[in-house]
Amino acid sequence: MKTRLLGGIVALVLAIVGTLLLVSYVQASEARAQADLQPVEVLVVQDQIPKGSDLDKIKSGVKLASLPAASVPNGALKSLDGLNGKVAGVDLLPGEPLLGARLADPESLSAPGSVPVPNGMQEISVQLEAQRVVGGRIAAGDTVGIVVLFDKGALKDSPDVETGQEVFHKVLVTSVQRSTAKASTSTDPATQANTELPTGQLIVTFARNDADSAKIAFGAHFGSLWLTKEPSTATEGAPVVVKKPELYR
Structure with a gap:
């Protein structure tokens, strides 16, 4: 009798404990479900934002x-505070939450051996021999002067006269593609940098506005271009159209 009574009490206690555990689990599940449905404020893309767009364009x-909350991925941004200088690392599409991982430093988007193009500018490339590119000693990030030479037709009053002029100053070089240099017997990197002879042609890419880009293309196609290595500290003289008589003055 006592054994049956004891067994009944144990069964009742287990039933009560099981019921309490079940109720607790259901309540916790409901709380989690409600938390997942709670609204969270995050930045959402409204219009397509191209890769490379600056922070103003993103804003x-x-x-x-x-x-x-359940639909918000980890890393979604609630503001753009403290992200000055960042750009869109990929194309951002309408409807997607803005993730911090999709923003990047501008330098990380540049191809190896190149520098970012300033806002509002475009790139144009020309193919030149090494002697026209300061012996090939031009690199991405340098600024150069562009000298344009014409055999004839540059001057209205003297159409058959050869002319030359440094038309552009301190033009940013964004990229230089070159062939492999000939081997040097020197082991000094500084010596090698100044004495190795590039072979073939170099393709130099500039950052310039649309009008200047058209002028560079015109000069390269109908005349010839020479580059000067022109740092920001270089002095700029008055523009002069050089003809043969000017060489002896």
Whole structure:
């Protein structure tokens, strides 16, 4: 009798404990479900933002919106504070939450051996022999002067006269593609950098506005170009159109 009574009490206790555990589990599940449905404010892309867009462009293309917490991925941004200088690392599409991982430093988007193009500018490339590129000693990030030479036709009053002029100053070089240099017997890197002879042609890419880009293309196609290595500290003289008589003055 006592054994049956004891067994009944144990069964009752187990039933009560099981019920309490079940109720607790259901309540916790409901709490989690409710938390997942709670709205969270994050930045959502409204208009497509191209890769490389600066922070101002990103700000104009996103909007703070409320989304269910369950649909918000880790790393979603609530503001752009403290992200000055960042750009879009990929194309950002409408409707997607803005993730911090999708923003990057501008330098990380540049191809190896190149520098970023300043806002508002475009790139144009020309193919030149090494002697026209300061012996090939031009690198991405340098600034150069561009001298344009014409055999004839540059001057209206003297159409058959050869002319030359440094038309552009301190032009940013964004990239230089060159062939492999000939081997040097020197082991000094500084000596090698100044004495190795590039072979073949070099393709030099400039950052310039649309009008200047057209002028560079015109000069390269109908005349010839020579580059000077012109740092920001170089002095610029008055523009002079050089003809043969000017060489002896």
